[in-house]
Amino acid sequence: MPIAIVGAGLSGCVIAHELADAGFQCEVFESRDHIGGNCHTQRDPDTGVMVHTYGPHIFHTDKADVWAYISRFLEMVPYQHRVKATVKGEVYSLPVNLHTINQFFHKAMRPDEARAFIQALAEPMENPQTFEQQALAFVGKDLYEAFFKGYTTKQWGMAPDQLPASILKRLPLRFNYDDSYFNHPWIAIPKEGYTPLFEKLLDHDNIHVHLNHPFTPAQAKDFEHVFYSGPLDAWFDYRHGRLLYRTLDFEKQILTDTQDYQGIAVMNYPDANIPYTRITEHKHFAPWEQDRHRGTVIYTEFSRHCEENDIPYYPVRLAQGQTQLEAYQTLARETEGVTFIGRLGTFQYLDMDVTIDQALKTVHTFIQQH
Template identity: 60%
Template sequence: MPKLPVWIAGAGLSGAVIARELAEAGYSVDVFELRDHVAGNCHTARDPKTNVLVHVYGPHIFHTADYEVWDYIRRFGTFRPYRHQVWSTVSGRVYPLPVTLATINQFYNSAMRPDEARAFIISQAEQIEAPVSFEEQALSMIGKDLYEAFFQGYTEKQWGRSPRELPASILKRLPLRFTYGGSYFSHPIQAMPETGYTPIVEAMLDHPDIKLHLATELDPREVPPDTHLFWSGPLDAYFGYRSGRLGYRTLDFEHSIEKGDFQGCPVMNFGDRDVPFTRISEHKHFMPWESHQDTIITREYSRECGPEDMPYYPIRLVAEKQLLVDYVQQAETTKGVTFVGRLGTYRYLDMDVCIREALDAATAFLTAQTSGERLSPFLVSPL
């Protein structure tokens, strides 16, 4: 039986993994990317003046517990071990994040041991049964002082909303540790690609049966009949925004070149409300094996995403979820398309999860082709 042609919207990790898997299975694949480069949001590029590798759309650290994904991505490039560190400047003082024993002792000017600190934090935490909002969750985990210093202002700037309006689930991801030091992430595998993410995605797409069309926005109406489409662009864009726009936060990046070492760590958060940016990334610290005289830093500002802006973080509050239900229902009645990735499923996804879901989407497609069963438009429900 002749193989169905496959078109893919987006040359980020999701699109590239699916393209590679299907090309290796003998399919002819066309990948369309509206930007003039591959790798989507994890794109990295050398700055011509300093030769520092810049994480163009914000800092990206590879971390996972999925060993299959780890084996898969290393087929396309070399990774180096990397331990991420984040610090936070609050009221003119600098503290380590996430909140650890070091943060607690420095903040309270104390020398508590782990059990003493644990008991102290329990005494500070507010008794809130079943916290609903971000604020309630934080108050019930760490109490008012640490919440106000490290989370309240930062979260307001990041989401443009009071933490009282945000769901508790956002904070469930932030750990509290009663030990010193350690990495920002707790996954067993934490690494950085030796020459950046973009060469890795380029290597994935380097296959005789993959045709890449850069700087080409795919309009779903242009997809020929009897072609399967994988859509890693925004879910609402596929439907021409006919029910309205799903809410996103966008980011503005302000890059500057400085001398020497600007801040001594890869990422510095700023918890104070009167500092307009949320964090500063210093790119050369993402590659500690390289040495550079000058340095590039990026201030990151978060704001509501307009129609002309790049969507970054899905907001997923009550209004957005209602609209999402509407689009998911429309997708369920659409044939010949699979929605994938962070934009196609309107979820925040780390890179390892994107790769896992893309591998699973490719397998599901191949299985449906041989069994003749209908392929669901979503491998994982966005709801």
């Protein structure tokens, strides 16, 4: 019997490729009309800009094996991701660094002075549990309210004191002028976008892809095993109610008479009175080809609660009250013949490199056992 892979995103395509190479027959089912999931990219015909259809994806990792894996399929071009934030009419660098601190407080501190200054502002807590507690212990009230509180409330749709501290722990605080967004040794974007990765992963005689083809649990009996990357609660027909996911709306503008809209790939808008979270300008994700463009493409990004017919982008884990999630996780462990994978299937906020790493470990374990 063949193996079913539900979802042609990063997890599903990596697993399908590895299974096919090991001799398994794979049927990939994708409910959308394209492969690549939320990493799908395509070139805008009016401007020539490579557009990240579902929002920007920057590949970054400290995992040498994952870097080697993705480099087998794509020409990865080094890329330094930088982010700015407009706060009350002024532009600052993110993540918070020495320049941000000096500019915000109208000072000219050296690193040691700034470190002591922030420590005096911080509100230490032995074991912060919520995003707000972590932020106050991290940078103090002023920087928290300027850069984190409003943005986080808009991004997650709830107050920061309801969210876990782990969300903020992913972001650095620097006491030098380094404004690179990521610390990882490998930071890059594919020269021709991400879609070729999925095309190459699925280009195998043992893989058959079905687009515009949702998969239901009733179909599982026709397969030796199912790898499922859809929403965890959907597989169980929402038996314990709907888990919380966020979705994104993009207001896309194609500007053929503008060569550079904002001068940077990402501009955040943390102010609570501004309805959107950020504006992304996609030509800046491929600086090596900007001379080819006949204009620019920008996305104004709005985050909201995911409704029944929306595309879920990422799960919302609360600081407390995980009994509903635990009930679904118990069902998943008890379900034979199905492996739940990816952001939605495992209900985790996963970066691309972690997604690949988890997919490889999952599929190699399966191959060894079969």
